[in-house]
Amino acid sequence: MYRKLIPLLKTQTAKDTMVTTVATGGGALLAAVFFILAARLLGPENFGIFSLATALSFMLADIFDIALNSSLVRFVAAEIEKTDGEEEKYLKLILKVKLAIGLGFILLSSIFAAPLSMIAFGKAMPQILSLTGLGTGLQLLYTFSLAHLQARKEFVKAGIGMVLLPLLRMLGILGLLLFLSLGTVSALVVYFFVIPLATIPLLFMAPTAFLKTKGDLKIARKLFGYNLPLTVGFALAAVAGRIDNFILGNLAGTASVGYYAAAFRLFAPVQYLAGSLATVLAPRFSTFQEDRTAKTYVKKAIVALGALTIGMLAFLPFSRLIIQLFYGSAYAPSVPVLRILFLGYAAFFFQAPFTAILLYYFAKTKLFAIIALVQLAIVVTANLILVPRLGESGSALAFLITQFLCLGILASYTVYRLRRS
16 A cells, blocks of 8 residues: 555655645634534524525535536546647636526525425525625626636645635634624624635636637537536536535424534534545546546545545544533534444545546546436435434434435446457
8 A cells, every 4th residue: 555655755746636635624614613613503493594605605605616626627637638728618618607596596595585495494594694695696706706816727726725715714704703793693694695705816826818709609509418427417516515404494393403413513524535546536537538548537536535535534532522622512413423434535535536437538427427316216205204213313324324425326337348358
């Protein structure tokens, strides 16, 4: 294992991953401080409402946003290699689409705030729903700026963006504490309204000449031919990844959501790192021409992920201490949730290279959509069965079952394709 790791550390991928890991770790630490303060000061009930609002925002953004970011990375990274300037058309068209979707979210959440909040939260909270829609629209622009830098392999600059947003959020909540005005609404205002402050500098860290390019509609058919099936897949995956919060809230109450979300938020570093690894892997898989190269790359990624996963699982025996340290005795029901999530996130983490090769080398977006549909069916069924019996621990078990089954499907398909060739 040691002899295999040494050559890996000298590769450009390892260097990019190291930069991304450091930035992700810093951003995740700042994000953790924000959520720990919010959880402690709001209490389980109000923190549950805050978590439902942010979960809804993430889910709505991910339905369209991740697919567009993946398409941006895939096409822009490939076109940059060709040096014919076509990447500028993709950038401009994707930015237009993101702006249209963002404005749509903001308008709909403002006009239909009351009925939509009844559907999302189980009771009328129009002010919170309006903030969620606005935050979702702003998030689309922030992730565009990150994806643009990642597609150009400007991982240091992208890393700055990963740290800047959670830093601003942490400073914002500290400001609320200073003026003794922390509440669910004010916490959401800080969480969403600092996004433009992080987005604007990032937009100008990458070339902006694409804003003047013409003929971007000419590549629309090629872009959407790849993007639309991917959007379906990511939409299903986004719903599958967030719907447990809403099932839990409706069946067990917002306090249970607070306990579940408190444990879940501690894995923000793993979530950020898995996403960052995917953006490091994506440009490379997009440019591979032979199965042999892709196979070697997947093996290297698995070895590296194995080392990181072992490091994460080393904290499992200290679950009770971690919850007590970060959240206090009020969040004691989060301890069993945290223990289960350690195992679930181990499986989640290992999915990164298999998802990357499926989307960016095999380009099987329709298959990804089918897998996401299966994932959604599993997570909904498992939550409906387990939550009435086990509450927040039932949602954690549903997550564990879903992640291991998805890992098995992705790994099996990758092995099948590479062996067949």
